[in-house]
Amino acid sequence: MAEIRSNAASVEFKNVTKIYGKSTAPAVNDISLFIEAGKLVTLLGPSGCGKTTTLRMIAGLEMVTSGQILIGGADVTRLPATDRDVSMVFQSYALFPHMTVTQNVEYGLGFSGFGKKETTERARAGLELVGLSNFGDRLPSQLSGGQQQRVAVARALVLEPQVLLFDEPLSNLDAKLRRRVREEIREIQQKLGLTVVYVTHDQEEALAVSDRIIVMNNAVIAQDGTPRELYEQPANAFVADFIGEANMFQCEVVSVEGDGATVHLGSAVLKLPARGRKSGPAKLAVRPGRLEIGEPDRPGTLPGTLEKVTYVGSHLEFVVATEFGEVFVISPDVDTAFRAGQPVSIGFPERGPVLITD
Numbered sequence: 351m352a353e354i355r356s357n358a359a360s361v362e363f364k365n366v367t368k369i370y371g372k373s374t375a376p377a378v379n380d381i382s383l384f385i386e387a388g389k390l391v392t393l394l395g396p397s398g399c400g401k402t403t404t405l406r407m408i409a410g411l412e413m414v415t416s417g418q419i420l421i422g423g424a425d426v427t428r429l430p431a432t433d434r435d436v437s438m439v440f441q442s443y444a445l446f447p448h449m450t451v452t453q454n455v456e457y458g459l460g461f462s463g464f465g466k467k468e469t470t471e472r473a474r475a476g477l478e479l480v481g482l483s484n485f486g487d488r489l490p491s492q493l494s495g496g497q498q499q500r501v502a503v504a505r506a507l508v509l510e511p512q513v514l515l516f517d518e519p520l521s522n523l524d525a526k527l528r529r530r531v532r533e534e535i536r537e538i539q540q541k542l543g544l545t546v547v548y549v550t551h552d553q554e555e556a557l558a559v560s561d562r563i564i565v566m567n568n569a570v571i572a573q574d575g576t577p578r579e580l581y582e583q584p585a586n587a588f589v590a591d592f593i594g595e596a597n598m599f600q601c602e603v604v605s606v607e608g609d610g611a612t613v614h615l616g617s618a619v620l621k622l623p624a625r626g627r628k629s630g631p632a633k634l635a636v637r638p639g640r641l642e643i644g645e646p647d648r649p650g651t652l653p654g655t656l657e658k659v660t661y662v663g664s665h666l667e668f669v670v671a672t673e674f675g676e677v678f679v680i681s682p683d684v685d686t687a688f689r690a691g692q693p694v695s696i697g698f699p700e701r702g703p704v705l706i707t708d
């Protein structure tokens with residue numbers, strides 16, 4: 351009985367640039383990255399930032415304008431798509447409508463030099479892996495969207511590629527199904543130890559499935575890190591704003607001692623990791639859940655007036671007017687005594703605020 355295995359390999363970009371045709375602005379501008387074998391890495395960013403172009407360059411469906419691409423340490427920069435050991439799952443599934451599920455999965459294997467028996471067994475193992483063992487004789491039109499996507503995943507898996515690419519695989523599914531299929535993809539990836547590069551513009555999806563996220567903006571990498579790093583320590587205003595919500599403040603770094611900085615934000619005094627910043631004006635990002643509302647006039651806090659309190663079931667949302675504009679605060683404590691119109695203070699717990707670049 352055939353078993354689907356992983357031939358997972360690393361992916362590396364060295365100063366890769368892509369300029370399409372006669373356009374002057376690069377779609378991808380001098381990016382370098384390294385994706386470890388066996389990891390699921392997401393390319394995340396707004397429309398037009400260069401995610402799909404990056405994915406297609408790994409597949410060999412687009413050629414680089416300059417730079418180098420390595421898969422498993424081997425230079426594949428000039429190799430055509432057919433000579434790269436990479437499979438891609440598209441958002442449209444791209445199943446053949448006149449072929450059964452089994453025939454669809456077997457189709458790609460036919461070109462890979464496998465014998466009839468091996469092909470049949472691999473297709474069966476692939477369909478089992480995605481939980482569709484009993485659907486082999488159906489046509490794609492007799493399946494739900496989620497099931498069709500699983501067929502597309504099986505078809506890519508049976509080739510045992512070094513790298514598996516997903517281009518917005520869930521965008522045609524409704525919200526509930528999206529959550530389930532993304533968990534299935536993650537489970538299979540972890541079970542087999544596959545290298546997966548996954549494109550999405552949905553930040554929640556990226557946070558949920560990824561070992562690492564590469565955030566792209568305007569053809570460059572804005573930040574590369576684990577979901578937790580990106581959320582808790584955004585490097586710049588773009589990432590702070592794109593992943594989750596953030597309050598952004600103009601502040602003043604008054605001194606730096608070793609790795610620590612003393613920061614003034616109006617009357618509030620904060621001790622923060624310096625993150626390479628020097629003394630002078632700086633920018634600060636704080637997640638709404640990392641601020642705390644308290645009685646007015648507490649030392650070291652930011653004074654303000656409570657403008658709005660909104661109950662949203664699982665938590666409370668506060669809007670506070672301050673000298674820095676409106677500040678958004680979330681509290682899990684829904685039994686608050688604070689009322690709109692009253693003076694309050696905003697406290698900055700340790701590990702909440704982070705210094706960022708523009």
Ligand code: ATP
Nearest residue numbers: 370371377395396397398399400401402403404551
């Ligand atoms: P989306 O989320 O909308 O798919 P994306 O982040 O995947 O966006 P890309 O599709 O990689 O972005 O596009 C990056 C830039 O390159 C965009 O400005 C786009 O218009 C341009 N571009 C993409 N494909 C081509 C092409 N075949 N010819 C010319 N320009 C292109």
